[in-house]
Amino acid sequence: MRNDPLIFEQGRPGRRAAAQAPGDFPVGAGIPDRFLRAGPARLPEVSELQVVRHYTRLSQKNFSIDTQFYPLGSCTMKYNPRGCNRLAMLPGFLDRHPWAPDSVSQGVMSCLHDLQEMLAEVTGMAGVSLTPMAGAQGEFAGVAMIRAYHLARGDEARNEILVPDAAHGTNPATAVMCGYKVREIPTDRDGDVDLEALKQALGPQTAGIMLTNPSTLGVFERRITEMAELVHKAGGLLYYDGANLNAILGKARPGDMGFDVIHMNLHKTFSTPHGGGGPGSGAIGVSKRLLPHMPVPVVAREGEAYRWLTERDLPQTIGRLSAFMGNTGVVLRAYVYARMLGREGMGRVADFATLNANYLMCRLRAEGFQVWFPQRRASHEFIISLKQEAKELGATAMDFAKRLLDYGYHAPTAYFPLLVPECLLIEPTETETREELDGFVEAMVCIRDEARRDPDYLKQAPYTLPVRRLDEVRAAKELDLKWLPGTPALKEQE
Amino acid sequence: MRNDPLIFEQGRPGRRAAAQAPGDFPVGAGIPDRFLRAGPARLPEVSELQVVRHYTRLSQKNFSIDTQFYPLGSCTMKYNPRGCNRLAMLPGFLDRHPWAPDSVSQGVMSCLHDLQEMLAEVTGMAGVSLTPMAGAQGEFAGVAMIRAYHLARGDEARNEILVPDAAHGTNPATAVMCGYKVREIPTDRDGDVDLEALKQALGPQTAGIMLTNPSTLGVFERRITEMAELVHKAGGLLYYDGANLNAILGKARPGDMGFDVIHMNLHKTFSTPHGGGGPGSGAIGVSKRLLPHMPVPVVAREGEAYRWLTERDLPQTIGRLSAFMGNTGVVLRAYVYARMLGREGMGRVADFATLNANYLMCRLRAEGFQVWFPQRRASHEFIISLKQEAKELGATAMDFAKRLLDYGYHAPTAYFPLLVPECLLIEPTETETREELDGFVEAMVCIRDEARRDPDYLKQAPYTLPVRRLDEVRAAKELDLKWLPGTPALKEQE
């Protein structure tokens, strides 16, 4: 596979993409010398063709939804409709300044308002704020609102957030950022939260609990109503981590389950792209009691006109989480997607995400892989454990993951949730065909055969990607975090 | 390399990209049954994600300017600025119906008019028509005008077009389409047209001569003025095949050389993309005497307003060559490019195209490759012959071409012009860096070394592409020109 030198290494002093810069103005008297930088900033000096060619080639080295099946559990890597991208990038949306007066911004505001309403309806919440910029920031907003709620009632002793041991890392990290202590609640044999443990953990120190349902174990928390009652009785509130909303969209609503606050990952359930790491949108929905604490701004409709609600309108708000109003462009993509799904389409998402997951689970089980909760229905995702393969063949979940790449499949999420040994968390999503799922099963079977024939072979996978397996230990030990002039060029590859 | 089944093979009966079709209307009484087709058209039945994934993956199997150096002689594969693409696709341009009244089309018409003027100036011609849809159609228009000119003067005996033996295949093919006989003129030892032979060929039967200058041999026809005089004296006209205009853009003008008509390949000199085969634009320029015969429509400026000139304005026109006015979208790209180059930029194209070609030629010569006209200056392209390598090592131009692909370089044009044995026609263009040229030289040297070590190795190249060398003979013998239901799926590859 070809080597692509760093863009810096392709530069030459004085080379420029000359069509892109304006003419050269003198600095003038406006800015005294002492404010100016001594030399030019160290940026690449390359031509426009070099830039286009370099980044086109780099892009080809990525796996992506647009090129591969990506059954990455907890991440909902489904098709990102191209229509959403194009419509969110219409000039009127793209060029609007965030401080443009409401009077000349009714178009975009109407979209945001519509989406607020749609999300409230589909989650069963009383109000929605679109400002959080990703799931984790939605979590922050949610827990901050829980805190604001208790404090507003003078209930200052609550200093603990409960988190199941299967929870995503952002949950405990968020609780801490909001000033809380974290208490872990164990999972029972069947994959549900251990209700006894929960009861024991609840108390006057309990601010709330963060749950996702179905959980990151891929199963629906069956006693959710009971749990909600317990937590509420203890004076705590329930937070719904909406990363798994795809599993129940249009089928069941967190609000009906008793949750007080929810964040949605619009970049999962509402199909906005992940962009190689972001941006997302972590829109939050709240029950009535948290309405006063929502993060601002939020769009309100007054007669035919839309206007921004700010601190003035919501004096008890937890405040602002971004300089403007969050990731509007992402939100617009989600809005277009929601309109294309419509009422009927919402439930179909859950239907087919669940169908695909259960089908894939059953097929893998039939091929002899260990499904972790075999007695349970899969939600939109499920777990298999390669404990057996690791013990008998020395082929770990990591080895399977890396070898899958050679077969043209992105690896499922590996080693999460932490409590299942050698696990793969597999989420096929609703937009994949049955043939694709069958191909994945076939690849898993082939890989196990390879492991049986030669366990070492998998250890060295992948074989067909731009690089072989990378030395991550070295990366962390011998930190090399940026290019510097004079650094030796990358080793030449053919 | 992965195999991508045909899009048809990925379909299932009843599968659809449902967001893309309108609702289902009844046929109604409007169309009686006997007009209707019996069953649905045989098109793929696939989901939107399948389509996006399939064509994204297919695209990655192509070489292109955006990913590789592409020194394809006679084709001017230079950087296609992305700004040209974006601006030609602005909604106002994209959505305009070709029959929209002039009164609401002044924006696009002003661009076309500006470009007509710019092209006339840079080629030294009196008028320009943008309607021909590619070089070959420009040639057709040009030769048809020559014919119209003679006929209009009652000069009906002229039935022959002269074409140098080095000419591009479209030249003789065009002459025949215009009803002419073709007479070939040989090339002399130095790469110029054999002037004696030309003199002998000229006569009252001569309608004209088709030339490109610099010629497809990569050298400038030095006695062009003399040739023009000879042809004109014989009553013939001179046609300039502008495929090589990149070599002299802004430096010398065909009009000044005595040409009566020229076509320009806007998809070469003016950097619009080749799109995997097209579209192009073969705009033509004419001297005063051919003005009345230009193909319509053409944009005229009257005061502040633009209007289309049609058959009514140009009763002696050769007529229309397309239903509307040619490849407007391509022409707009060329216009943006021309505006970005501006006056100064035109000459720079020729300067650096020529610098790159001469540098590459000198470096290859220094490495021992046989430059075909070593005593000549290269224009924007030049020829090397691998006669020696073919004889001594059994490594043909074809073998070098195929092996270059493995090195990440698109092959130069091979076996054209026909008169040079085992030739590669190499055109680096002005937008490539010196480093890229050096890399190409290095690859050529390596390949020759490989041939010396093991002549058979090259015969099997390429090795690293999606397919190995293809059986073209079989393709032509056992015609397989379309997918049919039930055709065996492609052999599975890993």
Added chain:
Amino acid sequence: MPFIPHTQEDIDAMLEVIGAADLESLFDEIPVGLKGHPLSSLPEAMSEQAVTRLMQERSARDVCGPCFIGAGAYRHHIPAAVWELTTRGEFYSAYTPYQAEASQGTLQLLYEFQSMMTGLTAMDVSNASLYDGASALAEAILMAIRANRRASSRRVLVAGTLHPVYRQVAESIVGAQGIVLETLEAPLRDGALDAEAMAALDGAAAVVVQQPNFYGRLEDVDMLTDQAHGAGALVIAVVNPVAMALLRPPGNWGRDGADIVCGEGQPLGVPLSSGGPYFGFLCARQAFVRQMPGRIVGRTVDLEGTPGYTLTLQAREQHIRRSKATSNICTNQGLMVTAATIYMALLGGEGLRRVALACHHNTVSLTEQLCTLSGVRPLHQGPCFHERVLELPRPASQIIERLAAVGVLAGYDLGRHDPDMANCLLVCATELITGDDIARYRQALEAVLREEAA
């Protein structure tokens, strides 16, 4: 220096390798008198920023609002995926796939395109595009002359209901080769050909029929095809590809089907863009494949037996056969074919049928609505696809201008081609037209008619 990567250091070093003193001396073979024209009328260079502003301003001047014009170019919904994929650099900036191994993406796509077009037209073989519909007809006529070995004449009969511009283009292109186009005129009843028209057939090498025809009317293609074949003429069908998802495809016309099919590919995912780039398509019987103009892709295998795709039958083409080629075409409309292939894959047979039906349905609504205005009536009564001729109480050209001024693009003025039809307007409504659009048109037309009456 936009797009030029050379630094001064590069230039100096390269000139040294060449042994030239300066850039100018690289042009020392060009006679001095031919060099150095000042190009003084050319404008200064603009940055991308500046030219962006210029083009935005110009494009904003042009009215594109509800469009009821057809007459050869049709505004359809184009799924966003089509052009987001088509403009990928690997499609956009690739050359003609002569190096097959380095062009499998484009080649497989073209093979799929050929498969789709033959599916749509029910023909045996398809090429990989010609310039546009009108020039494709010219090529089809030349091809028919080559293919019809039985006919000795160079006479080709052309339906009087064919798009008149197609006729003009065909004449411009085939005229020089001594081919004579005659009109199938005769009783032009209700905007479509009838059996009597076919009397003129005798000895013609080919007949050109358009379905739906220029007036939007459906022709009795079975009868026409059989009669032509009976007289020894080949049938050249000019068809709208979207209509083919609904209507009987030329391969199934009459007893034996049409012989050559061509048309404008624009409706398949290509934007209006002032008339181009579009693409012409051409399909034919297997027997005529060696007479076809344009590129053709075939499936073959590589030296390991892996299937792959390559241009084939290149001996028909100018770069091999030169003056004996089937056509002079070289660069075609590849990128448009890329878009069309993706479009057809997204729509599928059923989706495209629905598009066709929605167009038909909207055109019926449109004509019904407009014909409630006094003085407006349909000129023909027979079945139409998505266009129809309306007779107005005033010249269509005036009405068109007046409506354009209020942002409605009313249709195509038939007076352009026939002074007798000066009051006739050809209207079209595709699936993009909404009830609101139709109401707006009706209202604007009503206002103009009332005003003029006053």
Added chain:
Amino acid sequence: MPFIPHTQEDIDAMLEVIGAADLESLFDEIPVGLKGHPLSSLPEAMSEQAVTRLMQERSARDVCGPCFIGAGAYRHHIPAAVWELTTRGEFYSAYTPYQAEASQGTLQLLYEFQSMMTGLTAMDVSNASLYDGASALAEAILMAIRANRRASSRRVLVAGTLHPVYRQVAESIVGAQGIVLETLEAPLRDGALDAEAMAALDGAAAVVVQQPNFYGRLEDVDMLTDQAHGAGALVIAVVNPVAMALLRPPGNWGRDGADIVCGEGQPLGVPLSSGGPYFGFLCARQAFVRQMPGRIVGRTVDLEGTPGYTLTLQAREQHIRRSKATSNICTNQGLMVTAATIYMALLGGEGLRRVALACHHNTVSLTEQLCTLSGVRPLHQGPCFHERVLELPRPASQIIERLAAVGVLAGYDLGRHDPDMANCLLVCATELITGDDIARYRQALEAVLREEAA
């Protein structure tokens, strides 16, 4: 069923494999009472065609013409190549590059981004983005508290000239952890901090300084940095990245340079888009690298010794360290970083310097022109970058509305944050503003002022 590929046959076969009777029974673990809410207020599904029309109509309602607003978001020229490349599927639809071998494209790009940002700021290390500039400041403050082992306090001093919304966001985020933000107020001379302001420093863990500051003014960053360091506080610089191509970068402020640098990345090739998605950047000294929030990419080798790229120092992050992570951030703003990296590569150091200079130059012209109107004058005299405060004879809010009505976006109303500044307007002119735009602004403002005076 948009986006669902299942045919009825697929569904039946799959249910059989599962052993379920129907789709509904796949949800049999969900208590019955929780299912089946009718969602009656949701609208019906729309086709892409219909939603395209809807969005086109809505987007067309919003005025975007000449924009003189800045205040944290800036309209710059974005080369077409930036988003044509950024929206390539392989960038657009990829996940976070946890599987390094399958993500070398994104990872190498991020490594290049880190190299560019450290080049621009003259700092040692950069992360691979945070959400936006304001939230990046919050993270920088949390990081400073962790990093400044010398300081025992959780007091952070914030320049009174910092963007007030940044201050609000930082408070929303760091407040819960007992961190107190205090204002560096004192003599706010001519819109910038002076030495006296720094008296309050004692015992602070960190100082936050913005360059250029909220009012567009250039701060005396050398003095501020040295004084802060003298008092044992870390210096957190909030900077505009375009300005950094022209101004002294934080790594070179004072004797030792700033300690942490953050800011809004939007000016680097990211469209305004109503405020997001943008991206926050964060750079720091090498010593603090393990305290950084967000992802970091490192270069390493594969098992054949080939260089490659991977996420590194993941032990700082929530997916490994959970409640002890440096931040809860997971999804960041990767795609915006892709755009910014391509933008910086296209502009280069020289190009970006020219952009900065053109902005400065245009802002000087703008303020000069507007200040020829009676009653309009600059509030501050000292050096500015590309924003300046103008004092008007009326409330800025009124003027802004009036000008918006004629399509001019006049600036930012400082009365939002400070009633004393109700007549103050913060204006900005980037390189996109032309002389015509300025003339149009001046004319419109003149008309409004005259009218109101009358």
